[in-house]
Amino acid sequence: MRASLLAILFVLACTATTASDRYELELSGSVTYEPRWFFDDAQFPRQFNGVQNSFTLEPEWFLEMGSKHQFSLVPFARYDARDDERSHVDLREAYWRYIEDDWELLIGVNREFWGVTESRHLVNILNQIDQVENIDEEDYLGQLMINLTLQKNFGRFSFYILPHFRERTFAGTNGRLRGPVTVDKDAVTYESGAEEWHTDVAFRYSHFAGDWDIGVSYFYGTGREPTLLPVGNGSRLLPHYEIIHQAGIDLQYTHEEWLWKFEGIVREGQGDTFAATVAGFEYTIFQIADSNADLGLLLEHLYDGRDDRNVPVTALENDLFAGVRYTFNDINDTAVLAGFITDLEDESNSARVEAERRIGDHWKVEIEAQWFSNTRAGSSTASFKNDDFTTFKISRFF
Amino acid sequence: MRLPDYNFISLRIVFTTFFIVASAAVLAEQTTEEKGFEIAARSDRSDRGFSDSTVDLKMVLRNAANKESSRTLVIKTLEIPDENVGDKSLVVFDSPRDINGTALLSHAKILDPDDQWLYLPALKRVKRISSTNKSGPFVGSEFAFEDFTATELNKYTYKWLREEPCGEFTCDVVERYPRYENSGYTKQISWVDQSVYQVRQVDFYDRKDSLLKTLTLLDYKEYEGSYWRSHKFVMKNHQTGKSTELIYSNYQFKTGLDENDFVKGVLKRAR
Structure with a gap:
């Protein structure tokens, strides 16, 4: 299927070539060495202990022909020394985009991001989460789509046809940051008889007026979050993907140093119809204490009203996120982000620190550490109680 | 009867004299402010x-020990003819390579804060950002955000100071005061030549009114017989010893860009 898609893109590229006058082919991307350390011994049998060495490669070819045709090809590969499921390849992007003054058409694999909040990306639904990458749910698998966008002076209208569904990735038997039993992806089931070939559709309207930015979205199709059903006397989990309807809204009010943010969804198709929200703010003290650095303070409340049983599980039913972002504004773009999320019901919590800095013009180092606490049995992070980790990343960009 | 007459006349003389002196003073003051505004x-x-225009920009950042770091970017600008509305601009980074594709869209205002959106390619995310940060450094350089965005005529009030030689030209020296909030400057002193009316140098005074930076504008070229553009900006920070050079190349005008090329939706496909 991938091969045929690439063939289509190649044919489109050749067709478009005749109409173009100017080529610009750019190769960019990065290669990363990314060891991750777990300081405590694993909680579950067969999980590895200690260091998890890993490498990633993500080249990016971008071809622009004239001002109307763009082609992108972004393959991604990770090799992981300890977890077979984390070693994986993906096509993040492989598309042709045709641009007119007030409309554009994209055909192929792409990543689309919707939303405004920091602690959870509720509204963002088109792309499946590439969960083995990182548990922060900010890495996404490429999604095959046909996307028509119309730009009007009263806003931007985007229509999507999504012919193919991507399954979520999960840590393998040997991997850390997983539940007591592993997810058996081969046993996947779908509500739709068309399985992963159900044609999903989506729509998004976005605009801004003065200090307000608004996005309204709708999705119908295979839900990206699986319900994990225990099978084989509870020895493994079977992922089941339901057909859902989801309406979403994202709002931001930007005034002086304040960004006020809201995301909300209503979803039907997984148990009782439910709503979920993230609401909060980001306040920045610019040039703190007469330095060049900025200090951002973030606070967000997370609510999720889904059922307790036979639906995709969430740990974010009633949680509070607080964060601090320190941006040095130096030559090396040094920045530190520290966040703390606490479950207001079971009182389990987790803290995370991320720091990054460029070295020279082509290298970047990053450190990520996460701790889980109050992880008593039955709490939402009980499975991760021995999984405090620190990741070091060194990347070469080209 | 004489006394009142005398008093009346003397009173008139006093008042008339006062009026003439006062209005002369007012007139003189208006002249330096008006002249400053006229020159600007x-x-x-x-x-x-x-x-509209597009231009390639290379920024060279130097610290006090002369260690260099550079950035390359493309700037697209849409001119809004109304002087009471700011221009629109789109800045797309090419290097350092870790920020390749990062883009900043600005809809400049005159006195209200600008509308700004930042595109972060790693997350494919467009984020509306606060533009309150006028005086903060732009990508670690000696240029503040306001040095790029506050080029609109009506963002300042002006005062003409004097006329003096500047290099091969004779310049009008004009002081300008930011009218918008959150500026890092109390004033700027600019040297504008009397031949082709271009800014040749600007001194920036910080919030404590001491000399902070000097900007020198070099390599002016005239395009299409009417617009002058400097191709080399040198900003020297007197307080830290750091400096930043902006080297512009490949200027193109009237490329056919319009409002739809400066909406937030285009950020993710901007290159």
């Missing part, structure tokens, strides 16, 4: 009428 307006207007 003539300079500003001599660059206008370009409709």
